[in-house]
Amino acid sequence: MSDFREQALHYHAHPVPGKISVELTKPAETVKDLALAYSPGVAEPVREIAADPSNAYRYTGKGNMVAVISNGTAILGLGNLGPLASKPVMEGKALLFKRFAGLDSIDIEVKHRTTEDFINTVANIADTFGGINLEDIKAPECFEIERALIERCDVPVFHDDQHGTAIVTAAGMLNALEIQGKNIHDAIIVCLGAGAAAIACMELLIKCGAQREHIYMLDRKGVIHTRRDDLNEYKKLFANNTDKRTLQDVIEDADVFVGVSGPDLLSPEDLKLMADKPVVFACSNPDPEISPEVAHGARDDLIMATGRSDYPNQVNNVLCFPFIFRGALDVRATAINDEMKIAAVEAIRSIAKEPVPAEVLKAAEVDSLEFGEHYIIPKPMDPRLLPRIAKAVAVAAVESGVAQIDMPENYMA
Numbered sequence: 071m072s073d074f075r076e077q078a079l080h081y082h083a084h085p086v087p088g089k090i091s092v093e094l095t096k097p098a099e100t101v102k103d104l105a106l107a108y109s110p111g112v113a114e115p116v117r118e119i120a121a122d123p124s125n126a127y128r129y130t131g132k133g134n135m136v137a138v139i140s141n142g143t144a145i146l147g148l149g150n151l152g153p154l155a156s157k158p159v160m161e162g163k164a165l166l167f168k169r170f171a172g173l174d175s176i177d178i179e180v181k182h183r184t185t186e187d188f189i190n191t192v193a194n195i196a197d198t199f200g201g202i203n204l205e206d207i208k209a210p211e212c213f214e215i216e217r218a219l220i221e222r223c224d225v226p227v228f229h230d231d232q233h234g235t236a237i238v239t240a241a242g243m244l245n246a247l248e249i250q251g252k253n254i255h256d257a258i259i260v261c262l263g264a265g266a267a268a269i270a271c272m273e274l275l276i277k278c279g280a281q282r283e284h285i286y287m288l289d290r291k292g293v294i295h296t297r298r299d300d301l302n303e304y305k306k307l308f309a310n311n312t313d314k315r316t317l318q319d320v321i322e323d324a325d326v327f328v329g330v331s332g333p334d335l336l337s338p339e340d341l342k343l344m345a346d347k348p349v350v351f352a353c354s355n356p357d358p359e360i361s362p363e364v365a366h367g368a369r370d371d372l373i374m375a376t377g378r379s380d381y382p383n384q385v386n387n388v389l390c391f392p393f394i395f396r397g398a399l400d401v402r403a404t405a406i407n408d409e410m411k412i413a414a415v416e417a418i419r420s421i422a423k424e425p426v427p428a429e430v431l432k433a434a435e436v437d438s439l440e441f442g443e444h445y446i447i448p449k450p451m452d453p454r455l456l457p458r459i460a461k462a463v464a465v466a467a468v469e470s471g472v473a474q475i476d477m478p479e480n481y482m483a
């Protein structure tokens with residue numbers, strides 16, 4: 071067994087199996103405590119909530135709790151390995167919610183037969199939580215699932231692989247292009263992958279100024295073009311009227327490569343075909359489309375990012391989901407809308423341009439970090455992420471009319 075594999079398995083197994091547990095927030099020692107916590111005292115908040123459901127926010131943990139829900143059909147870049155195998159990732163997301171945003175989070179892995187079964191299961195339990203974070207659900211089903219759940223649930227529903235990834239990709243991309251002296255409007259963009267992450271990343275880049283006609287998206291069969299008759303309705307939105315058919319055809323002179331597909335799919339030869347000063351986001355986890363070592367070996371004018379913690383420029387949805395839910399829950403937003411997503415993009419990208427606190431340098435085990443090719447986006451352990459993103463998101467929720475309460479006084483001051 072490799073050293074790292076052994077360490078990872080040991081980390082998950084000891085001192086107790088798994089990564090999360092439940093803690094009590096109230097005393098439960100004496101007869102009086104138990105009479106308040108359970109019978110008869112618990113009947114009082116029951117009556118209050120039955121009379122007015124918003125009292126659930128006052129008397130239960132609902133308002134600080136996010137469910138991380140998966141069916142295991144697209145676990146990272148490992149594929150469809152089923153609900154139970156997705157549990158370590160979902161517990162990992164719960165760990166990140168707690169560690170970075172103080173949100174309680176529980177993982178739920180759903181076995182189901184039909185997409186409708188899955189939707190019904192989630193819709194039927196949604197009121198338990200302040201928000202629903204859908205995770206690692208493959209395309210195209212993920213689109214229908216999210217749309218139906220947004221419609222049916224009163225709490226925000228957010229498919230992290232779509233929107234969390236898109237928000238972080240957009241923030242990193244705008245910064246990387248700025249450093250390379252390019253702009254999003256003119257950029258020729260190749261997106262390898264046409265699933266949950268790909269479709270959402272490209273839609274958000276378009277909202278940030280990219281031109282749809284400048285985007286070449288590829289799936290397992292090659293370039294998505296207007297003459298293909300095997301495209302689902304989501305891929306069709308990216309069908310390019312072009313004679314180009316292969317990755318090699320489209321990568322020539324491209325400014326940007328976004329990989330949200332699988333491991334080792336971009337070769338050094340492909341990379342050498344790109345325009346001067348390219349931006350390469352190889353975001354597949356755990357193994358990127360091209361490793362930074364191979365990419366930097368092939369050319370020295372690129373900006374490179376991966377989804378991993380152990381290389382510079384980590385473009386990963388961890389930079390978004392804890393903080394966007396914090397902001398959304400704190401104003402009881404009923405949805406996470408485009409205004410809130412764009413606010414998160416701007417908050418994330420602006421932090422990267424400011425001096426980095428000493429504690430972040432220490433945690434990152436480096437002497438310095440300065441906005442530039444090796445630091446296009448903040449590190450996940452940057453303490454500024456929570457107040458800045460959560461506040462920007464909460465303000466956007468209030469201003470766009472989806473908040474159910476006012477901004478809390480001195481919020482994140």
Ligand SMILES: NC(=O)C1=CN([C@@H]2O[C@H](COP(=O)(O)OP(=O)(O)OC[C@H]3O[C@@H](n4cnc5c(N)ncnc54)[C@H](OP(=O)(O)O)[C@@H]3O)[C@@H](O)[C@H]2O)C=CC1
Binds near residue numbers: 209377
């Ligand atoms: N860094 C980050 O924050 C994140 C990274 N990701 C990564 O993105 C990848 C995709 O995840 P997600 O979108 O959720 O999964 P989906 O299953 O929804 O989509 C996967 C897509 O990748 C395409 N694909 C797979 N293998 C190849 C290949 N050999 N050549 C071309 N295309 C290929 C599939 O093509 P087809 O449609 O033909 O099946 C499909 O369009 C994963 O590796 C995941 O780790 C995802 C979310 C966040």
Ligand SMILES: CC(=O)C(=O)O
Binds near residue numbers: 146
């Ligand atoms: C990071 C993540 O959510 C993924 O790779 O699926």
Ligand SMILES: [Mg+2]
Binds near residue numbers: 146205206230231
């Ligand atoms: Mg994921």
